Amino acid sequence: MKRYLPFAIIVVVFAGAVGAGAFMYRVSHPKQSSATPVITPDPAASPKFTPENYAEKGQVVLEEFGDYQCPPCGALHPDLKKLKGEYGAKVKFVFHHFPLTRIHQHAAIAAFAAVAAGQQGKFWEMHNLLYESQDLWRETDSLAPILVNFAKQLGLNLEQFEKDINDPKVKSVVLNDMRRGEAMGVTGTPTLFLDGQMVDSEKLTLDYLREEINKKLKAKS
Numbered sequence: 001m002k003r004y005l006p007f008a009i010i011v012v013v014f015a016g017a018v019g020a021g022a023f024m025y026r027v028s029h030p031k032q033s034s035a036t037p038v039i040t041p042d043p044a045a046s047p048k049f050t051p052e053n054y055a056e057k058g059q060v061v062l063e064e065f066g067d068y069q070c071p072p073c074g075a076l077h078p079d080l081k082k083l084k085g086e087y088g089a090k091v092k093f094v095f096h097h098f099p100l101t102r103i104h105q106h107a108a109i110a111a112f113a114a115v116a117a118g119q120q121g122k123f124w125e126m127h128n129l130l131y132e133s134q135d136l137w138r139e140t141d142s143l144a145p146i147l148v149n150f151a152k153q154l155g156l157n158l159e160q161f162e163k164d165i166n167d168p169k170v171k172s173v174v175l176n177d178m179r180r181g182e183a184m185g186v187t188g189t190p191t192l193f194l195d196g197q198m199v200d201s202e203k204l205t206l207d208y209l210r211e212e213i214n215k216k217l218k219a220k221s
Contacts, residue, residue, distance in 0.1 A: 055092050055195075060216045062209075063094045063193040065181045068111060068130040069104035069138055073190045077131040079206040083213070090217060095127060096177040098189050106143045109165075111174045113147045116164035122154045129153070 055061045064080065066073040084093055097115070099107030110130050117126035129150045130137075137146045151161045164170050181191070185198065192199040194212055 056089075058217070058220050059090060059092050060087075060213050060220070061092045061094060061193075061195055062213070063096060065096045065098040065177070065184075065186045065189055065191040067097075067099050067104055067107045067189040068114070068127075068134070069107040070100065070189045071134070071138075074131050074134040076190050076204055077128075079204075079209070081128070082206065083209060086210070087213065091213060096181060097174040098178055098181045098186060098191070099174065100189060106137070106140070108174065109143055109147075112165050112170055113150070113161075115170045115173045116161050116167075117151065117154060117156060119164045119170070120156050120160060122156060125154050126150060 062080075062083070080093065083091065097111040099111050101108050114123055114126045114130060117123055133146075133150075137143055140146065147165075148158065148161075151158055184193065188201075190204065191201070192204060192209075194209075195216055199209070199212070
């Protein structure tokens with residue numbers, strides 16, 4: 001599977017996506033000024049929702065570093081969703097944000113939206129919507145109306161969603177995921193780890209992942 005390799009310097013996420021506040025504000029308050037202060041993310045902040053990577057006894061942990069605007073990530077999504085259905089609690093699926101902002105203008109803001117939805121208990125629902133409708137929004141000029149529509153579909157409190165998408169704590173989740181990925185040797189998306197071992201990018205197929213998960217589950221039984 002082809003992967004998108006250029007890695008955006010971590011700071012670029014916020015330099016390129018600080019406009020999240022501006023465009024969300026314009027959607028909710030179209031008659032008012034669109035000016036918004038620059039938000040400095042706090043890497044030490046702890047948001048309400050943070051996917052944790054702790055396996056229970058006998059579990060296999062499958063970690064994904066992904067970018068919501070990345071076509072190969074979108075192509076892999078159905079296979080990962082199928083594996084979730086097959087293995088249930090036997091496999092712990094963890095998603096880490098790794099937006100490639102130099103080539104994907106909406107990647108960081110989409111990540112903020114997923115984390116903001118998670119603040120209301122709907123991370124995976126927003127995650128699925130973003131990937132499964134990727135072809136509809138990937139080339140759009142303005143993602144804001146689409147994100148608001150997704151939030152409505154999920155029954156989110158829109159005022160809280162707007163507040164959270166601009167929250168430095170939410171943006172810090174993305175920043176920290178990128179730092180984690182960089183420390184683990186991630187250079188592109190999608191990148192998967194099974195129990196901490198990176199999966200060869202040429203082997204990101206449903207059959208291979210299923211085979212490797214079965215091997216690890218058998219070893220732990």
